[in-house]
Amino acid sequence: MNPHKSFRIAVVGAGPVGLAFALQAARALPGCELQLFDARALDGQRSADARVLALNLGSVQQLQRLGAWEPARAEPILEVSVSQVAPGRTDLRLRAAELGQPLLGAVLPYGDVLQPLEQAWLGLSSPRLASRGGQKVTELKTLADGRIELDAGVAEAFDLVVLAEGGLFTEQAPRPWRRDYGQTAWIGTLRLATSWPRGLAVERFTRQGPLAVLPLPDDAAGRRASLVWCTAADEAPQQLSEARLRALLPACAQAVQGIEGALKPFPLGLNAQPRLVQGRLLRIGNAAQALHPVAGQGLNLGLRDAHQLVSCLRDGGSLDAALARFERQRQPDRLALLGTTDGLARVFTGEGAALGLAREAGLRLLQALPPLRGALARQLMFGWR
Template identity: 30%
Template sequence: MKPATFDLVIAGGGLTGASLACAAASLGRRVAVLESFAIGDDQQPSFDERTIALTFASRRVLEGLGVWRDIDAEACPIESIHISDRGHFGTARLDRSHAGTAALGYVVPTRALGAALTRRMQRFENLEFYCPATAESVEQFTDRVEVRGTNDIHLSAPLLALADGGRSGLGARCGLELETRRYPKVALVAIVGLDRSHENRAFERFTKHGPLALLPMTGQRMALAWTLPEVRARQLASAPADEFLAALQRTFGDRCGAFTRVGSRQTYPLSLGRLAKPFRGRVLAVGNAAHVVHPVAGQGFNLGLRDVAELADHLATCWRVNLDIGGADGLRRYARERRAQTRNVSVFTDGLIGLFTSPAPIVTAARGIGLNVVDVLPPAKRFFLRRTMGLQGRLPRLARGLAPDGE
């Protein structure tokens, strides 16, 4: 039986895969998405109860995709960030005025973003869903890649984009296995309530175990991401609410008032990894299938969206002049554009963890001095913010808030 032919096949319909599907479909080409969970399935891990901190550049990408207007009401702007080192001197306060933008970033419920992307995908008649379905085998040819999946699915396209987060094992079968290094700690995440307004402030407080981040949400709520040893994290995840809130208050202090309530709590492993080369033949890994970073600076999904923006430029250019989107030269150019940022973010986030968990007195003194230098020097603040907000260097169309129309 002949395969169904598409211009692009995407394995994985989570946040990154759905964003890529919207970008590619908006260019008018035939796109197929294989996703192991049914549309709207609450078990889809990308659409769970966590929140996502979006950079300003990521907001622009979602604007270019026509998605932002659907989540704007639930997106809480981050207007300032307070960074501190528990038990040591040194503080840095960063404000949106230092970056020259309306906000430093935005906090969005993952489920709301997933639902908005799903609605956007469903508006494209040239986008076909195969779900629930999984890709089981991939065969590469000189001019195409063929994918076979569950339910007798057989698809063909010039390029297969892996956006499954590395969970399915498909990348390994295609020679793109992402080797990761597990951190010895885990992240405990929850939503906590306050007795006062958070005034759109975010907090990053470094402890001996790692960062404790509090991000503003709509209402008197904040999203908590607390790095802890696994045993302690599991204890706190199952502890009575009053015991958990007391432990959080002792660790964080009262800078944003009293913590009054807490929702469901989950723990997640923390890893670091990056593919040296994100493609093999006509198979290209994007998002967490290509790189995984510590969430200390909130860069994970933002890196995936930047992959989408850069790949959308590649697709638009190739399709406009009838070039092969799966050709080696074009994919090498894409990989070259993404290499520097993914490497820099990996080194930056891993370095922060090492710096702020070291008990060495000289390191403790150096990081305190570093925080104070950033705090008193506006140029240092602007450099740091523009770098972490994804606004440095050449920006692809979507990262400038423009539709990927290829013009």
């Protein structure tokens, strides 16, 4: 396949992963026709979605290359503290400065990731690019010649359909690799005192599930952070008090001024496809895998899917050969991250002295061996390379 040869691509889902793929493909595949479908209108306005996203350094660099990164909207992560709730606990520290990097990643609201990407896409002007906002895809069918017929009110055939519309764990149809963790992630905003170190993210493993505090840009009221508090699914929200939160963050308790507003619940699970490619139908991002947020890597994995897919399509050969190469090249990174997040979600949750000692031993090993700690940090920043 000559990269300048004309073929038709439909991208279903105009979230960050779908938009990142569409933008890169529009620039790298000048002979291809691209149509971007989404059930919502594509108008470049800021989304009201309250979710907060943690991007690793590789994702930040990818958005910078796409011209879709606004640093003023993001708070850099300069240091990560990882520990469990236990006497004599080890506080594992990952620092950008020790790795020779300007930052480990950044935190920002979902709308501040989506809007620059959508505006960059809408800013492209070409008859071969089309935005199909407000058009929900209702049916996909493989034709005899291998193309995919897509129905969004009118049936059209495409050489390749990229599914990038995933939804939340509870909204998805069951996939072959599925695990319900029996946990709920409670998402909200913390108010912090100025004594909280700038750029510090905290991950605490409790018996009920992980607890994360991710720094956000200041607003008019001062310092703040995103709270991701994972608990047993049957835990009542009134049990998630500020006093309990401070008890789980003893070293930082004085800097936590309080929870702002109500916490919102999101049930947690793993739901993944073993293979990304089925004929000319391909899945990336949450359409391929929903992960536990324990390491904050779901969107980062999806953005790497998008980047690698464009690279394979650009490199030449037949379309089917390019898709087979994409499947082969993505597997190590995908499987490593799926295994890591699933293992962390299970091993770092639960009762028992033996389990607590095993968790502590793992953290101490990482703290004592800088090369191993650095390898872990680089995988979190850039994925499997």
